[in-house]
Amino acid sequence: MFTSNPFAELSASIPPAVMQAYVVLMIVLVAAGTLFDVVHKRSARYFFDSWRRSQGTGAKQLGGGELASIAAKTAVVDVLASGEFCNPRRRIAHLLGMYGFVIYVVATALLIFRYPTPATPAPGILALSWWIGALMICVGGYWFWFFIRVDVAAEGRPPLRLMRADLFVLSLLASATLGLVWAYLQLRGASGAGLFFALYIVATTVLFAGVPWSKFAHMFFKPAAAFEKRVAEANGTAENLPTQTRNDPAQQQRHSMELLRDAPMNMGLGIKREAPRHY
């Protein structure tokens, strides 16, 4: 059942060219929205200004090889493994949402451009990945939405209270959920498929057209910020954060550190033994 291509069935009522034009329009909207966001919030200017400032403050000059290794570490740890999250539940939910979204978007584009009609049957694994991607978004997204989201977990707000910060996650969840419902109803030949398809298109359009007002653009600026942080650590400026640690043998011998001379190097978790939910 989950190896059927919902867009091939849809091609009976909507020509593939229209579907393809819609996908191209969404890509253009994301690109334009991101550019507008970067210019409007001056995030690129902030990034390059702070880069230039850190270069002029006696920082160690990093070679091309070092920068490449930092870029690779950022890509693997911070981007592919969502390494910046401290809360493991948030990290898992983010990984589910992120990989679900990538699989869902790539599968949608491939199904619409390569296998748009029943005459060009899609490989089972590709159609299956569309369903799995959407399901992963739903699992990670609803888990985050109802239980992990900070205004629910740390601020004690009711889970159904909406605000603008929810535009991205809600439109993403609506797109995946309504897409799954529409595809399921269409597969069963049930009535209501047309209605859910219309809602699916509305939610998807909001997701991709709402870039300037939502946090969609975090997938572009977060990796840049993570890279900048790693570079600052490597060149010694560390964004003015302290660089002295107890790992340094010279520090261990200092008079004020004598209380820790026999203490273990790992003292375990302190305030982070408890989740922040004491509102």
Next chain:
Amino acid sequence: MPTFVYMTRCDGCGHCVDICPSDIMHIDKTYRRAYNIEPSMCWECYSCVKACPQHAIDVRGYADFAPLGHSVRVHRDEERGTIAWRIKFRNGTEKNFLSPITTKPWGTAIPKLADVPGPSKEMRDGHLLYNEPKYIRMDDGGLHTLKAAGLKLKKGVYY
């Protein structure tokens, strides 16, 4: 010197919301990042700065005595049991401090107050506080004064 949040660093985990004694660190309604809702009520206790796992919170000096170019940043390293400060003055002077904040692993030295017998009527009516004779060593030959220890208070500052 109220706190402010670097929005690109904050991941909205809520530790600052939880720890702020003035309840003025809240989550922004648009970007779901922490922010100081009432900077004039912030008394710079640095609790949120130390609790932030992403080092996303910094403290801004008032422009009349700290106009640009200075920095006071802290790293509370729970795992190592230390706190480190790095202070940069506007003239380029830099000071670094590293101090212990615990000597035993966290949570291993919590007094088991439930096992302590309750105070007797005599203790309740007495002027001493909990554990007082023991902790201020009044039972060990009276108060420990400078005189009793053979010391003298001198004028000025001595290190």
